[in-house]
Amino acid sequence: MKMSLKNILLRTIHQKNKFVNVAATAVRLTSQEQYEYKKQRNYDSNYRRLVGTALFSSVLLGTVFAEKSNEKSKKTKDGDDKKIEAGERRPDLPTFRAEEISKHDNEKSFWVTYKNGVYDVTSFLPSHPGGEQIMNAAGLSIEPFWNVYGMHKTQEVYALLESYRIGNLHEDDIVDHTDEELWVKEPNRDKRLIVKTNKPFNAEIPAKLQIAHFDTPNELFYVRQHMPVPDLDAQQHSVRIIIKDSSTRVLEFSLDKLQMFPKGTVRAALMCAGNRRSEMNEVKPVKGISWQGGAISNAVWEGVYLRDVLVYCGVDTSNTVGKHVIFTGSDIDATGVNFSTSIPLDQALNPYGHILLATHMNGNPLPPDHGYPLRVIVPGAPAVRSVKWLESITISYDESPSHWHQKDYRSFNASKTWETADFATAPPIYSLPVTSAICDPADGDTVVPRDGCVEVRGYAYSGGGAKVIRVDISPDCGKTWVQAEELQCDDAPPQQHYAWTLWTARVPVSKDQKEVKPVKGISWQGGAISNAVWEGVYLRDVLVYCGVDTSNTVGKHVIFTGSDIDATGVNFSTSIPLDQALNPYGHILLATHMNGNPLPPDHGYPLRVIVPGAPAVRSVKWLESITISYDESPSHWHQKDYRSFNASKTWETADFATAPPIYSLPVTSAICDPADGDTVVPRDGCVEVRGYAYSGGGAKVIRVDISPDCGKTWVQAEELQCDDAPPQQHYAWTLWTARVPVSKDQKELQLWAKATDSNFNTQPEKFDDIWNIRGVLSNAYHKIKIQIKH
Numbered sequence: 180m181k182m183s184l185k186n187i188l189l190r191t192i193h194q195k196n197k198f199v200n201v202a203a204t205a206v207r208l209t210s211q212e213q214y215e216y217k218k219q220r221n222y223d224s225n226y227r228r229l230v231g232t233a234l235f236s237s238v239l240l241g242t243v244f245a246e247k248s249n250e251k252s253k254k255t256k257d258g259d260d261k262k263i264e265a266g267e268r269r270p271d272l273p274t275f276r277a278e279e280i281s282k283h284d285n286e287k288s289f290w291v292t293y294k295n296g297v298y299d300v301t302s303f304l305p306s307h308p309g310g311e312q313i314m315n316a317a318g319l320s321i322e323p324f325w326n327v328y329g330m331h332k333t334q335e336v337y338a339l340l341e342s343y344r345i346g347n348l349h350e351d352d353i354v355d356h357t358d359e360e361l362w363v364k365e366p367n368r369d370k371r372l373i374v375k376t377n378k379p380f381n382a383e384i385p386a387k388l389q390i391a392h393f394d395t396p397n398e399l400f401y402v403r404q405h406m407p408v409p410d411l412d413a414q415q416h417s418v419r420i421i422i423k424d425s426s427t428r429v430l431e432f433s434l435d436k437l438q439m440f441p442k443g444t445v446r447a448a449l450m451c452a453g454n455r456r457s458e459m460n461e462v463k464p465v466k467g468i469s470w471q472g473g474a475i476s477n478a479v480w481e482g483v484y485l486r487d488v489l490v491y492c493g494v495d496t497s498n499t500v501g502k503h504v505i506f507t508g509s510d511i512d513a514t515g516v517n518f519s520t521s522i523p524l525d526q527a528l529n530p531y532g533h534i535l536l537a538t539h540m541n542g543n544p545l546p547p548d549h550g551y552p553l554r555v556i557v558p559g560a561p562a563v564r565s566v567k568w569l570e571s572i573t574i575s576y577d578e579s580p581s582h583w584h585q586k587d588y589r590s591f592n593a594s595k596t597w598e599t600a601d602f603a604t605a606p607p608i609y610s611l612p613v614t615s616a617i618c619d620p621a622d623g624d625t626v627v628p629r630d631g632c633v634e635v636r637g638y639a640y641s642g643g644g645a646k647v648i649r650v651d652i653s654p655d656c657g658k659t660w661v662q663a664e665e666l667q668c669d670d671a672p673p674q675q676h677y678a679w680t681l682w683t684a685r686v687p688v689s690k691d692q693k694e695v696k697p698v699k700g701i702s703w704q705g706g707a708i709s710n711a712v713w714e715g716v717y718l719r720d721v722l723v724y725c726g727v728d729t730s731n732t733v734g735k736h737v738i739f740t741g742s743d744i745d746a747t748g749v750n751f752s753t754s755i756p757l758d759q760a761l762n763p764y765g766h767i768l769l770a771t772h773m774n775g776n777p778l779p780p781d782h783g784y785p786l787r788v789i790v791p792g793a794p795a796v797r798s799v800k801w802l803e804s805i806t807i808s809y810d811e812s813p814s815h816w817h818q819k820d821y822r823s824f825n826a827s828k829t830w831e832t833a834d835f836a837t838a839p840p841i842y843s844l845p846v847t848s849a850i851c852d853p854a855d856g857d858t859v860v861p862r863d864g865c866v867e868v869r870g871y872a873y874s875g876g877g878a879k880v881i882r883v884d885i886s887p888d889c890g891k892t893w894v895q896a897e898e899l900q901c902d903d904a905p906p907q908q909h910y911a912w913t914l915w916t917a918r919v920p921v922s923k924d925q926k927e928l929q930l931w932a933k934a935t936d937s938n939f940n941t942q943p944e945k946f947d948d949i950w951n952i953r954g955v956l957s958n959a960y961h962k963i964k965i966q967i968k969h
Contacts, residue, residue, distance in 0.1 A: 207820040211453050222472050243676060266294025267338035269346050273700030277352035284317035284370075286888075291347075292320045295353065297346040308509035311638035322356035324363040343422065364410045366547040369398040379404035380548070383473025385828055386618035389683050390636050393667055394446070395476035397541055402548045404629070405511040405518055410569050413552035418536070420492045421573040432490050434538060434552060440483035440491070442461060444560055446669050447639050447677035450475035452561035452608055457615065460784050466597070472616035477679045480556045482537035485572075486528050494574055499524040505573040506555050506566035520588070520700055521579035522557060522564055522609055525905035530674050531644065532907075533558055536569065544903050559607050559938075561644040563588050570964045578607070590939060594893040606881045609906065610938040611642030615650055615682075620816065632685040634751060639680045643907065643938040646676035648939065649838040650683045651825040657948060660825040672732065672758035674765075674907075710912045713789045715770035718805075721759050722741065727807055732757045738806040739788050753821070754812035755790060755797055755842055764877065764908050766791055769802065792875040794955075795822050811840070825952040829875035833904070833952060844875030846942055847958035848915075848934035849885055849918075855963035864930065865918040866967070868896075872913045879909035885917045886931040888945070888959075894919050906937065925967050932961045 236790045275297050289301040299668035307313045316324055324654055325331040362378050372382035383401045392399075422428045451474035453467045468474075488711055489504075489849040490496065502524035510518045527534055535556040538545060545551040550567030558563040563583065577582060589605035616875075617637040620626050626633050639647040663684035671677065702849065722737075723729065735757035743751045760767055768789040771778060778784040783800030790797040811817060822838035850870040853859050859866050866887075872880040883896040896917035902909065921928065933942040943949055 184564050206529065213798065220778060221896050228957055231770055238811075254311075263334055263337045265340050266296040266632055268295040269344070269653045272297075272344065274349050275346050276349045280348070281318035285576070289588040290318060291689075292348050292821045293322060293325075293340060295347050296341070298340060298343040299339075299345045300343045303343065305852040315363070315365055315707065320354065320356055326687070331398055343647060346396075352614055355948045359411060362407050362612055365408055366400065368548070371399065373471075373473060375470065379406055380408075380880070381468055383470055384476055384617070388473060388639060389473060390618045391474070393542055393681060394478055397478070397543060397546050397549070400476040400478060400540075400546075401451070401474050403562060404548070406512050406905075408547050409509040409511070411509060411552055411568060416568055416570075417553050418553060419571040420488065421571060421575075422492060422494060423573065425574045426702035427495070437440055437483050437488070437536065437538075440487045442481065442486040443533070443535050444481050445535055445677060446477070446671070447533075447556060447558035448475055448477040448481045448679040449556075449562040449565055450611060450614075450642075452563060452611070455614070460749070463593075472618070475638070475679065478541050480535050481539035481542075482535045482553075482556070482803050483652045484530075485534040485555065486530055486532075488536060489528065489572075494524075494528070496528055499528060500903075501576055503575055503578045505563070505575060505577075505579045506569060507571040507572075507579075508550075508554075508566045508642070509568035509570045516581065517570070518566065518583060520564055520566060520582040520584040521575075521800050523906055524558065526557075526609060526907070529764065529907065531762060533677065533862040559610055559644050561588060561611055561642075564609070565635070571873050574749065590935065591667070592881060592882065592893040592895055600831065608938075608939060610878075611640070612938055613641035613645065613647065613939040614648075615639035628688045631689075632687050635684045635686050637682055641676075641681055641938070641940075643876070643878065644671075644674040644676055645938065646671075646673070647680040649823055649825065650680070650682040650684070651827075652686055654686050654688070656844075657826075660827040662828075663916050673756050674759070674762060691884060711774050713768055714772035714775075714958050715786075715789070716766045718769055718788065719763055719765075720765040721769060721805070722803075727757075727761070729761055732761060734809055736808055737810060738804075738810075738812045739802060740804040740806070740812075741787075741799045742803045743867040745809070745877070749814065750803070751799065751816060752812045752814040753797055753799060753817040754808075755793065757807060759790075759842060765904075766908065766910065794821060794844060797842070810917070820953070821955065822953075823956065824951045824953070828952055830952055841955065844873070845958045846872070846874035846880065846934050846936040846940050847877065847961075848932045848942065849961045850878075850885075850930055850963050853965050856965070858966040859923050859969050860968050866965070867930075868917045868919055868930060870915055870932060872915055872934035874909075874934070874938075874940070876938075877907040877909055879904075880908070880913040880915075880934050880935040881934045881937050883913070883917065883932050884935075885919055885959065886933075887928050889923070889929050890931055909937070923969060925968055927964065929962065 233287070235404040239757055278294075280290050280292060280297060283299070286304060287301070289299070289304055291298050291300055304313065321331075326530045326541060365380060368374075368380065368382065371388060375381045375384055381403055384395065384399050388399055389395070417433045418432050418437075420432070422430075439546055451468075451470060454474035455472050456465060456467055456472050457469045458473050459465055485504075500679065503521040504524050504527040505519055505521040507517050507519040512518070526532060535558075537554050537556045538552060540549055545554060550565075550569070553569045555565055555566040555569050555572075586602050586606065588608050589602055590608055591600055591605055616639075617635055619636045620633070635652055637650075639650050647666070647668065650666065651660040652663065653660050663682040663683055665683040667681040669676065669678040698747055698952055718737075736754045737757050737760040738752055738754040740750050740752040745751070756860060759765060768791075769789055770783070770789045771785060773779065773782055778787060783798075783802070786802045787800040788798055788802050788805075817840065821836050821841050823841055824838055833836065848870060849872075850868055852869045853866070866892065867886055870883075872879055873881050880899065880901065886893050886897065896915040898916035899913050900915070901913040902911040904910065919928070919930070933944075935941045943959050946957065949956060949959060
């Protein structure tokens, strides 16, 4: 029966005895809310609205419940005041398991539980005064909701509830809901999401839906929560900027006031650091949500740039060493502690980082699950750094003290356990490694080939602003590889690619195995790398002085031409994208000196360009001209060399015109001492192992691990000698030292070395997967064998 508002109010006059107690309950609840709310914010008008709404809602609830109770329940005899106990076990009714109940979660069949009782309240849905809020309890218990909305706990409501009783909840499925008040205001979620946990709510997007849209629809964007979703009002919300230096300064911005800054937009994927953890679980059990590949989604975020806000607030951009930016959200755990984490101040101030204080997602205000009304977006970093429901930003010499920063989201090698892990010394994860996943077909699918091929689709992503340049698919466990011919990505400049890449490959279903051929090129060992201090002037300054338009760079290149000439009279040349050349964090130099002395003839005297983080071929020696052009260098060395191919390409099948040029280098390491074949005498039960590690693109080497037993266990190098450059500006190598224990009966050690960089890319184990016809980017584990003499 549907009742008009007029009828409800008229009945209220006649039935006031039925809702006075309910209203009193609401007043007690909201009085406490008033005290807490006014203590934090003096919003009297909001409080009056809150109380008024609660009182009116309680009247509606009491009246409607009384009306429905009268309709469905028999009136008790005069003097019969038997107390109704809702949810008691009834032996006359059938028993249901929670799994069966959870299936009745829609408007056609809507079941809920309360204590031991199971109820079919489908017919009550149109009369529920709270509207769609009841949908949050679909197929679940209503106890946590009633623990907050105390107006439900009356004899009339209990009687109404029992009138919908259909059975009992199985004893094994009974849950204590006494402490679940925090969860009752959770937003509605799309039923297509794959729920991993309900409280807190964590859900991933199904694989085939991931690739249906380049920008993930808001309702399908994966959800990662640590605590309940806070109930915030955009009109009242503000964010405080707290600057701790010699003194503490506090500035506060409402969302309206933030609009004084220029609008910023960034297309960025957010990925949980634990994405694909389920696959790691198959190797060895780990702790955390067992995500498949669905804990990553892509969106266009809008707001204002964090850098602009911090500069306006007086943050010293020249004094950043050792400082951090702490982001604190409004979500609170059971102990009353707000969620928070932090990033280095250098990272926060990087204009190419595009860190955003976001209010919109894909053109709409942020949904509650994704930080409404304000969140920070830290592109290229684990999603945990993109704090939701942002309420304060603190500049401090300390990192965030929270559990989530100090005791989680840090990097360890494969031999660390929960008992041996030292979180205090482990590096926080501020970036993400390159990854990819097949989304369609799904594991176990049966596929009908078309034209002798199976179409395979998926996503790929890399943190730190790196662009995915190639995706390879193997149909035979890595023996051969097929390159994805379609890569859908955004058009961001180099080192500013924060979106994912969607790819499509056509994989032949039967293919003769090809013999692997030797590579062509100089057979370098591990010695084709050296480190130096270069001096000169910055290329960017020269180009700006010459009138190069820094705002019009798309599709343009910088061609470097040297004075060295081949037998046909052609000068050596190569090129890099203009965006890369103009990046002030790239530190590209027109160098005249090397380690304090004029350049030696072999190293470019009197002038060479230095392109840090790139293959040395881009650092052209004996520089005689620099050309800005829409064309890349036409030289053989640029067009027919130093490009990237997969392991199945041969010199006959390689298409250099479509292969991506190599503008950066992967993480690598090498053991330098002892040398392969050396005989070593242990000292204090250990062998000292030393070497170098390096990563391109400005990434810092954060860890080097040595295995003495072919990868079964790993020892972390305890000494890392590196420069003190800011994040994403580490262009020097790292020298490392490790002490590897040996037993008295060991006669031989097979040492493996691998490095991990600040983008958390780690060297691959085998050369099989990275083999290519030119033998470039050869960064698999470095392996040597030594003899032990006791």
